[in-house]
Amino acid sequence: xxxxxxxxxxxxxxxxxxxxxxxxxxxxxxxxxxxxxxxxxxxxxxxxxxxxxxxxxxxxxxxxxxxxxxxxxxxxxxxxxxxxxxxxxxxxxxxxxxxxxxxxxxxxxxxxxxxxxxxxxxxxxxxxxxxxxxxxxxxxxxxxxxxxxxxxxxxxxxxxxxxxxxxxxxxxxxxxxxxxxxxxxxxxxxxxxxxxxxxxxxxxxxxxxxxxxxx
Numbered sequence: 001x002x003x004x005x006x007x008x009x010x011x012x013x014x015x016x017x018x019x020x021x022x023x024x025x026x027x028x029x030x031x032x033x034x035x036x037x038x039x040x041x042x043x044x045x046x047x048x049x050x051x052x053x054x055x056x057x058x059x060x061x062x063x064x065x066x067x068x069x070x071x072x073x074x075x076x077x078x079x080x081x082x083x084x085x086x087x088x089x090x091x092x093x094x095x096x097x098x099x100x101x102x103x104x105x106x107x108x109x110x111x112x113x114x115x116x117x118x119x120x121x122x123x124x125x126x127x128x129x130x131x132x133x134x135x136x137x138x139x140x141x142x143x144x145x146x147x148x149x150x151x152x153x154x155x156x157x158x159x160x161x162x163x164x165x166x167x168x169x170x171x172x173x174x175x176x177x178x179x180x181x182x183x184x185x186x187x188x189x190x191x192x193x194x195x196x197x198x199x200x201x202x203x204x205x206x207x208x209x210x211x212x213x214x215x
Contacts, residue, residue, distance in 0.1 A: 002109045003169035006159065006181060009114035009121050009137075011174040012191045012214070013096045018116045018124055019048075019058055021091055022077060025084030026065045036064045056140030056147045058117035077123025078131070085127060092128045095214035096191070099172070100130060111136060111164050113181070115151045136162050153180045176200045182209065 010018055027034050037044070040060065047057030066076040085092055103110050111134045114121050118137030125133050136158050140147045150158050155178070156166065170187040171178065176197050182188035188209040190198055202208045 002107065004109045004111060004164050005103045006111050006113050006164070006168045006171045007096070007100060008173040008175070008178065008191070009112055009116050009124065012172055013093055013100070013112070013128070014124055015091050015093050018114075018120045019061065021084055021088075022062070022080050022120055022123070023065065025080035025082070026077075029080060029083055030065075033065055033067070037061065040064055051151075052149060053140075053147060055117050055138035055149055056142070058120060058138070059140040060142075062117065062119055073119050074122045074126060074131075077120060078126035081124050081127035090215070093214050095212075096172075097128060097130070099214075100133070103170075108169060109134075109164075111159065111162075113150060113155050113159055114138070115149060115155070134162070134164070136164070152177055156180050176204075179204050 007013065010016070014021065044057050044061055047053045047060070062073060062077060063070070066073055066080070068076065100110050112121060112125060113136045116137050118135055118139050121135045121137040122131070125131055125135065136150055136155070138149045138151075148154070148158070159165065166181075166184070168181070168185055170189060171181045171185050172189045172191055173181065174191045174193055179201060182201060182205060188201065188205065190201060190209045190211045191214055193211060198209060198211055
């Protein structure tokens, strides 16, 4: 069986927040779309503040920012990321990208599992040349009304539903919120985490996770 490696997105492959980085690139391409986003702010801002509506707010934000047909959303999002990465290349974490490529070269199956809205995640991966990596991310839609947030235990469920059940050969994350993914895994890896996070993970797992600093 092919070993599976699970990798988080925000603060692992992407230095910062996916939505913020996307908007920075997109509004530089089409400044007038800021007017649409401002008009929708009374809906988007409260939605983004509530954890269980955040994926829906992110999806609506993406649609308003890119426009056009939904079939082209991933490539439009990727274009926005490319625009901002041309000015801020450090936002794509080179060490993390190198690790993903090394795992794939070794024959491992890499899956990105993230709380980020799935279209944004796919767009970022496309922009950095990893568009063929499978993504399990948060989803939100209005028709039908459906929201699912890929966090903690739900992330494990969603990975399993997509055909990537545990155990995994390695799990890379920046946060103890992914403890349900770390549990029982041979190689839990905390990325750019402080000692407090490492201590919390150690307490729950009963052993210290591997820690790496990636830039």
